[in-house]
Amino acid sequence: MGVAPDLARAVLAPASIALIGASADENKHASLPQQYLRRHGYTGEIVPINPTRDVVLGEKAYRSVVEVGRRIDHAFIMLPTAAVLGAVADCASAGVRCATILSNGFAESGDEGRARQEELLAVARRGGLRILGPNSLGLVNLQDKVALSANEILSLPELRPGRYGLISQSGSLIGALLSRGQARGLGFSKIISVGNEADLGIAELGHMLIEDPGTDAILLFLETIRDASGFAAMARLAFERGKPVIAYRLGRSQAGADLAASHTGALTGNGAALEAFLRETGVVRVETLEALLEIAPLLVGQAPLDQRRVTVLTTTGGGGALVVDNLPETVELVPPSPSVVQRLASKGIRIAPAPVVDLTLTGTNARTYGAVLEELLQSPACDLVVAVVGSSSQFRPDRAVAPIVQACASRPQKPLAVYLTPHAEGSLALLAESGIGAFRTPESCADAVRAFLDWRPPRAGEPPAALVPPGRAARPLNATDSARVFAELGVPVVGHVILPAPPTAIDPDALSALSFPVVAKVLSRDVPHKTEAGGVALGIETPEALRDACTTIVASCRAAHPDARIEGVEVQSMARGLAEVLVGYRVDPTVGPIVTLGAGGVLTEIYRDTATRLAPVDEEGAREMIAEVRGLAPIRGYRQLPKGDLAALARTIVSVSRLALRRARRVLEAEINPLLVGREGEGVVAVDALVIEEAA
């Protein structure tokens, strides 16, 4: 998907702007865009649209955009909800290229608003008008001096441009991010509030920033993903062009997710699915808000790493420890290599071969710091360097920060993250000017290091499968049919026999396929939690005991779910394995098909110990998933415990994930729980399976 250059210009750098609903009262909100555009040096034409005035704040005004008679690039609509549609129709008929709609009351506000938004969009499309919003706070192009927003942050006397573009789904936070970036010496190229993304969304706007020579990296403040395949294509192209895409996602906690959903009016898929989607599209994911602002210089010009070896250099032991203490265990802390230690010794600099190289005793003069840093940046024994500077960074940038700037002068080299322990605005600004990633807190520094090390290239191969249209009816299959779906995928399934309910008489021949002990489970689509409903009996030793168990099971389930249709009782031989796991597949409403692996039983839920990927995955992806689930440590080779058949498990994950490729009778959801994993070479076997298909 390309973006027409003239559209990008009309959106981001319009030569003329109509302010629809512009107020002549300087104290009114609707007068602010006009004031801000002028204040920040907009050089194009401003056309206020006001039904009752000829002049608004010194500018000739028109009753309607239709009356202007000249081509308008961009309209900014600040009208009450009910008046927006008329204004959009005017824009469309007047040949306006793009309209940003500040007004709310559309898809974010419920079904009625959603219908209003659809109507508006239809009108715009007929006239070739593109829409930003509705519910957008506007945009700021700091490089071309287009401050097209009513956000109060624009009352700052000066906006310092930088080279990072920001696209935000939260409107109000663009002000906060711009304000904090300014204060921190980190400027933006373009800032865009996308609102409801009715038309122009992150995908297309991201493309504009990819094509924008003024933008080196793309920062995203996300609440959801509305156009997964467009987003994926944009992120992939950004990666290819060497423009890192960095995302902070609201809704990582359940409470936050609920809020984000209520906020955007968008469907939100599950968090793990979104995280998998972002990782697999090559996006860098930060978890602290400050890291979103600060991480870009660390990433620009770099590529994802294969290894995770980090060395820390510090003038203060405590400062180094602060960063290290916030790094997750997946980061490998390594000491300088013997050859680094030796080369420094030959220059008279003695350092201890520890992962945190503390220069407190060695002497913290600029020469020493610079020499050690240069060695670490050259050394093939580590992949990323963290440089910490103490009090001197507040008072003597010459002594502590200049050597860092100097050591980084000869790009390209390995990534370097700097943490300054005191309040050291001057040094932070100096590092920002030099394009060096520097961090204000140990938490944001550690978060950025982790985010860099977790960064992966976009996955190869086809884009995510098309999404199921929301609202398509679902049809759960019974156990036999569900088992058949997995058997067809090549997943071994425990043999089973279905007995009638009630089990008045059990024909011994029906059990010939089984060897006792067996397990009996109620067969019913209407009993979701079988164990809790008394629908499962384990360790049944004899045919007589089996009959008793069946009677009890049916009675319990009837008691728990009086309206349930009970189709029978499923009897299986008791299978054993080293471990139980869950393998799940689901078409996520936001990002499409995903596959999930979890530690078995209730632990998956209790510890949220799962690994998720976009489906389908290949065997390498499946092996990564197996490595990610902490609860599988015992079967990955733990102390001297026997290893599980991880190869068979990986094959099963791959097989299940390939449900994404099934086109006829699409599977919406599928789960094997438990899948028993045997010892190495013994394979795996599915014990209980559930499949929900698209209704015919």
Next chain:
Amino acid sequence: MGVAPDLARAVLAPASIALIGASADENKHASLPQQYLRRHGYTGEIVPINPTRDVVLGEKAYRSVVEVGRRIDHAFIMLPTAAVLGAVADCASAGVRCATILSNGFAESGDEGRARQEELLAVARRGGLRILGPNSLGLVNLQDKVALSANEILSLPELRPGRYGLISQSGSLIGALLSRGQARGLGFSKIISVGNEADLGIAELGHMLIEDPGTDAILLFLETIRDASGFAAMARLAFERGKPVIAYRLGRSQAGADLAASHTGALTGNGAALEAFLRETGVVRVETLEALLEIAPLLVGQAPLDQRRVTVLTTTGGGGALVVDNLPETVELVPPSPSVVQRLASKGIRIAPAPVVDLTLTGTNARTYGAVLEELLQSPACDLVVAVVGSSSQFRPDRAVAPIVQACASRPQKPLAVYLTPHAEGSLALLAESGIGAFRTPESCADAVRAFLDWRPPRAGEPPAALVPPGRAARPLNATDSARVFAELGVPVVGHVILPAPPTAIDPDALSALSFPVVAKVLSRDVPHKTEAGGVALGIETPEALRDACTTIVASCRAAHPDARIEGVEVQSMARGLAEVLVGYRVDPTVGPIVTLGAGGVLTEIYRDTATRLAPVDEEGAREMIAEVRGLAPIRGYRQLPKGDLAALARTIVSVSRLALRRARRVLEAEINPLLVGREGEGVVAVDALVIEEAA
């Protein structure tokens, strides 16, 4: 433990200071304290001690503190390691009250240094001299203008005093914390770098701050705890006096803990033990560095809460969501009560009854914000309020922050945490001046809210038991003796029989106490991980199979541990329960006896899913521990699964924790793993037990 007022004065507000090793060269480090004292307005007498000069930086100098001939309150020693002892002896004989030792090379540097420190301490004690340090960066009393440190931060032109005291085990970070506090409008009363705490430690210095009328709260930057009982007594007194003690602890990650240990030269106990100790001594624990600086106003004048109900008020939906998203699930988000909604409606203010009250649409004028905030602060339906303010806080404190200040004017009321989304220094300073807890990042705000809700009063009852002197020899007991220790405590233990190794012939009578199936386990102090060594066989059905199993077990263990002394094979009936748990007891080297409950099997290790308390605990404490372990959710009442006998489990935890009270033959370490927990009313039973006693 009280502190003599004259000692507190000599330490924190000395009338005379000898600078031992003072340099006359203004570019030398050793000249800085003299410069800083003058720069920041020290009004007492400064006495440089320099062997070769009569005058140093304009002040009459002496060769030795002994030659001064006047009483000196406080000496600051900046000499090479080897010269420190002589200076200390001089101070002792000259009647100096207190010496701060900047020099390093003592306990933090290994055994030799430790011996040097002991010697120095003995000399000081003989002369009645108290020591701060060695390896202390000094102290700053901002209220009395005593800037007694060589830390570069003191080159700030002005130090603004405040009302929070800071004691730090990291010397270099006192500069960072002072610098950041200043920049943030949060001042300190006194700042003390304690170094090695050879003599004056956190306990005594904390007492000085408790008695200090200029200090409202005590902030601690911790790497370890060196005097647990002194610390506990200090923290308890601070709590009683309404001065919150707030700790940031370095070493929460393993890498961080290793660093803290290498750094301080102190023993570090395990992190869970330290956390338990801090919680149970009434200390507020923050996890972000910024929260250490920012949280004090939130706590002063408040007490720990029984409930955890939080309501968020915001002018920006995104800003509210940022805080909420960082709160852990243990925080209960509640909407305003119907009566609050109604009372506001009667004033013409309509709010939605949601846990995040977003005023974006209601209108964010000062009157509305103030009215809603006042209602929430009065409402008995929530315990803590988070108030978020968007862009207006940067430009219009009158509109957004003033209503907060006004709503808080009538103290005492419930705790209020404020988060400002933009860079809003003016508003932050205004809130700080008004004693309102305000936070610069959503992460520190959420951390502070969590820390407040996790705050508990100091535990009642006796102080922690005395610690075992380090290095006392330990003696592991065999299985029979270990089981006896637990049986004596009243813990039910699975019956067992010991068979000889090798099991040439098994006497059937020996097995009369058992019913098959049984489990067989090697009995040897020299085989630490029995399962991994092939030393365990489960589900043995017959006496013949038992003999075979014993032969295999002995052979496997011999193969795995050729030098192990194998005392026999322990045979037990197979016991069953709903869940397996681990109950452990240990004398932690830092904080003393602790008791730990963990989810069973390898999960305890993999998920680090444990609850730890100082021992002994009472039944209420034990029940809290059971509630804390996530992996026990299935037996606490999960969906419709049967509940476990939690009462019996709690009694067992209490019994094991009472090992702390055993004085003769003290137990150093004890563990039941697994303890099987039956259904409600069925009790618990210990299957495998290990006890390590103090050697006789």
